[in-house]
Each structure stands twice: as structure tokens, then as C-alpha cells.
Amino acid sequence: MAHDAAVEAALTGRDSSARRAGSLAWRILLPTLTLVAIVLLWWLATIVFGWEEFVVPTPGDVWSELSAQRQELPHHFWTTLVETLQGFGLAIVIALPVAVAIAYSRVLEATFYPALVALNAIPKIAIAPILVIWMGFGSGPKVTMVVLVCFFPIVLSTATGLKSTPPEFVDLVRSLSASQLQQFVRVRFPAALPYVFVGLKVAISLAVIGAVVGEFVGATEGLGYLIVASGQNANTSLAFAAIVLLSLMSIALFYLLVLLERVLVPWALAEQR
Amino acid sequence: MSSQPTAISVEHVSQVFRSRRVRLHALDDISLEIRENEFITLVGRSGCGKSTLLRIIAGLLPATSGEVRIGDRRVTGTRADVSLMFQRSALLPWRNVLQNVLLPAQILGLDRRASRKRAEELLALAGLEGFESRRPHELSGGMQQRVALCRALIHDPAVLLMDEPFAALDALTREELSLELQRIWSEDKKTIVFVTHSIQEAILLADRIVIMSPRPGRIARVLEVRAPRPRSLGVTEHAGELNRLSAELHELLLAKELHPD
Secondary structure, rough: OHHHHHHHHHHHOOOHHHHHHHHHHHHHHHHHHHHHHHHHHHHHHHHHHHOOOOOOOOHHHHHHHHOOOOOOOOHHHHHHHHHHHHHHHHHHHHHHHHHHHHHHHHHHHHHHHHHHHHHOOOOOHHHHHHHHHHOOOOOOOHHHHHHHHHHHHHHHHHHHHHHOHHHHHHHHHHHOOOOHHHHHHHHHHHHHHHHHHHHHHHHHHHHHHHHHHHHHHOOOHHHHHHHHHHHHHHOOOHHHHHHHHHHHHHHHHHHHHHHHHHOHHHHHHHHHO | OOOEEEEEEEEEEHHHHHHEOOOOEEEEEEEEEEEEOOOOEOOOOOOOOHHHHHHHHOOOOOEEEEEEEEEEEEEEOOOOEEEOOOOOOOOOOOOOOHHHHHHHHHHHHOOHHHHHHHHHHHHOOOOOOOOOOHHHHHHHHHHHHHHHHHHHOOOOOOEEEEEOOOOOOHHHHHHHHHHHHHHHHHHOOOEEEEOOOHHHHHHEEEEEEEEOOOOOOEEEEEEOOOOOOOOOOOOOOHHHHOOOOHHHHHHHHHHHHHHHO
16 A cells, blocks of 8 residues: 555656756756846947946946955945844834734724735835934934835735635634634644745845835945945946845845745645646 | 434534525524444535535534534534544645644644554554655645545544545545545444535445435435445445445436425
8 A cells, every 4th residue: 555655656756856956957057147148248238339437337347346345345235234134034023913913803904904005105215314314324214114115015925824724724723623822823824934935035125125225315334325425426336336236135135035935834835846 | 223322413403694695595404313433424416505514513613593412512613522524635734644643633732642653553544654754745635635534533533524525536546545434434433424425435435325405405315325344336245235225316316306496
């Protein structure tokens, strides 16, 4: 009997580690090629159109700026990274309980959901100067900006996940007379995790943008500040260098989350296959 | 068999679903006595209320009127001595086979070591030895339902309620699991109420077949199956009786008077 089942598992191709290893190479190779192609096109365009360095620098200009400023850049990079992570973490801490409240209570959902939607509709960049008035020139307004942009996608996806528990799971735990807490811990929350990660992955990219927007106003450090400052000096190469670093930060954070998702909810990926 | 005490008694149960516009009379005055360790199959066409009746017995749905008693206690909600199995296995994908089987024991706070031992015995009984650490998505549909059956039995419930548990499986797997369920049931007796719309399944498994008619859901007939176990669809000395029952069931389920429209 057990043997039959093992044969069946093999025949249905449910164990395809070889195929997975092959696709991993593709997943690294193909995006790298895309990136190289974009850089080459950019370089070609600067040659063909003969733009001045202060209009569009060549990849070479940006590279020499990156190496020339290698004493300064890590500090700004670090500042922005810390603001991003603090805001992102704070957003998770606030968003998860709100999502639970919305998912579990129709009254709370009806009360707060429209307000959340309205809050999310406010163009965040418009509040940046106000945040500086309220909180000063430190990291406060930047972190707050990150929280504001991250909050909504996390709440939305988590609440959706908590409300999408498969009905047979609900019947199962109900038939065992499980308490609400047991239902939440054993079934509802784990079942919602794939949804939570969708929200987190959207939010982490927004988080970096939020930090930069925060640094556009009343900042003295950070990559966003660097972009504004270099614009005033027409040092476009430096602005590009900052943008390159921001992209790298955003990509790295995103894939860290993907990695975390693999570790925490491997079953979700396996089920999709 | 008739000397066995009553395990489940359904007394004048009616169920009416009301929404803003519709009033659906799902069950009308259902009464049924089920003996201890009896295997009952509920058959009927879609919409005859068989799943609704099962949910009422399970305590997942309060009846509009009438009452259900299991043992000597009235059903007012879900309870530990009643276990459920569904068409979908409802295995938690983040748990492996063993952890899935142990879920009810954890929720009910049963002794860990004893539960683990029982889980291993049940898995062996269901032919799943060696699959303890597999994840549900690595198993075929038939194996998933075996795991779900082990989970339903882990806390040794008195009553097992099964809602078309093999309906999503292919015909051969289905028959194989029917045989296996008979075998497991004979080694670990339970009172079973098994909802199906497969005539073959109803005959293979049941001590008594309860045939329901729709709109509103009523019990149309109760047939007794006396053929000895284990029963199979292959040619056996009691094939004659099973064929006769099958013909009778076909006629009943397709009869005009049971389906006025």
C-alpha cells in the first residue's frame, strides 16, 4: 500500500527538485540579462543623442560618481534604510491588529474601513511638509511617512486573508469546539499568511518610496536628501547614483521578503505549482 | 443489531432557511433512530437536505424545530464525541500528515504521547505508514482522504459524520476507499452517518440506507442491507441481493412521485 502511494507520487511528478534547480538558474540569468540590456541601451542613448552630463549622465559618469563619493554614500544609504525598516516594522505592528479587528467585527469594519480608504486616498507627498511642522527635522516625519504608505496594503491583504479561510477549515475547527483563540492561532492566521505576504511585498517597495519622499522635505541626510541637494547643484550624476542605490535597496528588501516567505510559508508555493 | 442501544435520535427536525426574499423549506419533520455502531447512508438527489441534516446532527447548525439527541445528551452545539469528514480533505497545508492527524488531539488538549501512539496506529491501519512527515500537497486525493479519516478518528469519537467524503475521487479510488472504510470500521466500531449520492457506495457501506426526497427534504424510505461484510462490487455470492437493492434504489431516486417537477 505504502509502496503504491510512493510510486503514484513519483508518477504524478509531485517531487520535481531537478526541475526547480533548473528554473533557479533561469530566474537569476534572465533578469540579469534584462538589466545589462537596459544599461547598454541607456549608454547607447547618451552617445546617440549626445546629452550633456548634467542632463543625462552616462552609466560611466554614474559609476565614477559612486566611487568618488564612497565615503559619503554609505552614510546616506544607511539613514534611508533605517527609516525604511523602522517605518515598515511599525506599520506591521499597527496594521496586523487593525486587520484582525476588521476581519472579525462587522461593526468595526463598517466604522473604520471607509476612513482607512479615505486616509489612503490622501496624496502622501502633500502631508510631508505638515509632518515636518508637527515633528521637526529628525527621522520622525520620515518614519511616519513610511508608516502611512505601508499601512494600507498590509491591512487590506491581511484582512482579506483572514476572511478567506476555506469554509471546510472553519467547519473542521468548529466541529472540534475550538475556542476563537485556538481557531485564530491554529487555522485562520496561518491560512492568511500567503495573503499577508502579498501585502508585505507591495508595502516594502512603497516603504522605500515613502522614506525618500519624507527626505525631500526638511532633511539633512539620506538618499532622498542627496537627490534634492544634487538637483540644486545640477550634479545629475550624483542624483543618478542615489537612484541606483535606492533601486538596489528596494530590490534587496523585496527579495529578502520573498526569501522569508519561502521559509515561513513553503506550502503556499508548493500548492500553487 | 436491533438489540443495540440508540446512539442518535433525530426527533421531528425541520429546517427552514429564510433570506430577505426566499424561504427555503430544507427539511420537513425528519425523525430517525440510529443504533450504536450502526452504519447509515443518507442518499438522495442534490437539494434533498441530506447535508443540512448532517450539519444539524453535528451541531454546526441549529434546527428550526425538533431536536437531536446523541447518547443521552441533546445536541446544542459541536461536541468532542462527534467527528466530521468532508468532501474536501481540509488538511492544513502547513502541517505534515502526522501533525494534521494530531490537530483534534491538540485542540481538545488530549495526552500527547497517547495521541501520538494512536495516530501512528491509525495511519498504519489506513496504509499510510512511512508517510507521517509528508505534506498534504505531496499526496494523491485518495491518500489525503485517508489522512482526513485518521484525523477524524484520533480522539476516538462515538459518532462519525461523513459528508460525501469520496465524491471528489475517481471511481476506482472511491471503491478502494469504500472497502477500506469497511475494514477500518470493523476494527474500530463507530456509529457512522455517511452522506452520498452514489447508489453503489450507499449499498456497499450501509446497514441501513435512508433515502431522502427533495423540496422539502423528507425521508422517503429506509432500506435494510443484510448482505454480509466485507462487501465489494466484484462477483460474490450476495451479488444478487446487492443488484436487487441497486435496482430498487434507482427506481426510488428517479421515481416521479418523489420529484413532483
